[in-house]
Amino acid sequence: MRVSKVLKAMLGFGREVVILAVEVVEGTRPRLVVEVRPKRRRRGRCGRCGGFASWFDNGDGVRSWRHLDAGFATVEVVALARRVDCRACGPTVAALPWARHDSAFSRAFEDLVVHDAIIGNKAAAAHRYGISWRAVNNTCVRVATEALDRVDLLDGLVAVAIDEVKYKKGHKYLTVVCDHVTGKVVWAAKGRSKDTVGEFFDALGSRAGQLEFVTADGATWITDVVALRAPDATVCLDTFHVIGWATKALDEVRRAEWNKLRQAGAAKAAKEFKGLRFLLRRNWANLTMGQREVIWALEAANRRTFRAFQLKEELADIFALPLIQARRALDDWLAYASRSKLAPFVKLARTIRSYRASIEATIEWRLTNGIAESNNASIGRIRANARGFHDPQAFITMIMLDRAGLAPSLPWTAE
Numbered sequence: 001m002r003v004s005k006v007l008k009a010m011l012g013f014g015r016e017v018v019i020l021a022v023e024v025v026e027g028t029r030p031r032l033v034v035e036v037r038p039k040r041r042r043r044g045r046c047g048r049c050g051g052f053a054s055w056f057d058n059g060d061g062v063r064s065w066r067h068l069d070a071g072f073a074t075v076e077v078v079a080l081a082r083r084v085d086c087r088a089c090g091p092t093v094a095a096l097p098w099a100r101h102d103s104a105f106s107r108a109f110e111d112l113v114v115h116d117a118i119i120g121n122k123a124a125a126a127h128r129y130g131i132s133w134r135a136v137n138n139t140c141v142r143v144a145t146e147a148l149d150r151v152d153l154l155d156g157l158v159a160v161a162i163d164e165v166k167y168k169k170g171h172k173y174l175t176v177v178c179d180h181v182t183g184k185v186v187w188a189a190k191g192r193s194k195d196t197v198g199e200f201f202d203a204l205g206s207r208a209g210q211l212e213f214v215t216a217d218g219a220t221w222i223t224d225v226v227a228l229r230a231p232d233a234t235v236c237l238d239t240f241h242v243i244g245w246a247t248k249a250l251d252e253v254r255r256a257e258w259n260k261l262r263q264a265g266a267a268k269a270a271k272e273f274k275g276l277r278f279l280l281r282r283n284w285a286n287l288t289m290g291q292r293e294v295i296w297a298l299e300a301a302n303r304r305t306f307r308a309f310q311l312k313e314e315l316a317d318i319f320a321l322p323l324i325q326a327r328r329a330l331d332d333w334l335a336y337a338s339r340s341k342l343a344p345f346v347k348l349a350r351t352i353r354s355y356r357a358s359i360e361a362t363i364e365w366r367l368t369n370g371i372a373e374s375n376n377a378s379i380g381r382i383r384a385n386a387r388g389f390h391d392p393q394a395f396i397t398m399i400m401l402d403r404a405g406l407a408p409s410l411p412w413t414a415e
């Protein structure tokens with residue numbers, strides 16, 4: 001087999017790339033320098049817009065791109081960066097089969113860097129490939145921008161979830177919009193206010209008329225804008241948030257009971273009680289037999305907390321019922337909660353009454369929490385991997401790459 005054929009396969013080049021020369025530069029890490037040229041075509045393409053364009057000049061001469069490593073060696077692709085005269089963009093470097101426009105890395109190398117930055121973090125990717133953190137960051141931005149230019153994520157939306165995500169301590173939030181149909185994030189921006197939601201509807205334009213369902217957490221900064229900008233859409237209250245309210249009410253009851261025990265001087269009982277906090281938050285279905293026994297024992301030890309736990313569990317169960325049964329069960333639940341003498345649940349019953357139409361729409365149309373929940377979990381993982389984000393735009397870029405499906409597949413995977 002000819003060496004050039006081996007080399008071509010190893011570097012992942014297809015018929016569109018011609019290898020002219022190869023050289024190894026010795027060093028602590030050997031460098032494989034591969035001189036190439038694109039296969040000649042009658043007309044070139046503009047590197048900026050991709051349109052056909054006629055030849056202009058040889059540009060600034062030879063350029064080089066870091067390519068996928070070959071074993072111990074790093075690989076450098078070297079070629080003349082010819083220019084074309086694009087009607088739309090003017091004289092521009094011609095599109096090359098191995099690299100994105102304006103990058104010192106090959107496309108395949110960038111795809112791997114982005115892949116590593118998503119599953120790990122940018123610092124880990126920088127270390128792995130021996131490039132700077134800034135270079136990793138720029139690559140993520142370049143890849144995300146290119147992908148966003150190609151697809152319109154806001155096209156054909158009929159059901160969306162609008163939610164907020166924390167990006168930094170001190171009440172710094174992003175607003176994130178997910179598509180209920182695909183489960184993907186389709187839009188994200190800094191801030192959580194009526195203005196932020198307004199920006200989403202600005203981007204959506206007349207397509208807002210096609211929106212049939214919007215799920216949200218009941219915050220008026222979302223629902224008010226939706227009522228104004230998409231008046232025909234049914235607003236559903238995300239079940240995830242309603243159950244979250246109940247969990248919070250349960251926590252308040254537990255804390256009040258714990259304080260009572262402490263003030264009564266029952267230190268040991270108070271300590272045991274404090275340990276219940278995380279157990280109570282979990283779903284009954286996910287508890288082990290031993291954990292269930294702890295909660296059963298509560299019925300005798302602290303009836304008020306036990307009742308609060310039951311109320312939380314029953315509310316969660318209602319969301320799994322068909323609408324007619326759910327309506328009846330919700331009536332019963334509201335009556336029971338209102339008479340429970342547990343102040344946080346009396347208040348919760350009032351809140352739920354005021355959102356009742358939205359809650360019933362959620363049950364009827366089955367727009368469950370799954371999407372918001374799984375996206376929030378993944379977004380939380382991105383934030384944790386990066387050990388937080390100072391720049392909201394950098395966070396948005398990573399969210400879009402990972403959760404909007406913009407991240408490129410691995411270079412050797414056929415698209």
Ligand SMILES: [Zn+2]
Nearest residue numbers: 046049086089
């Ligand atoms: Zn152009």
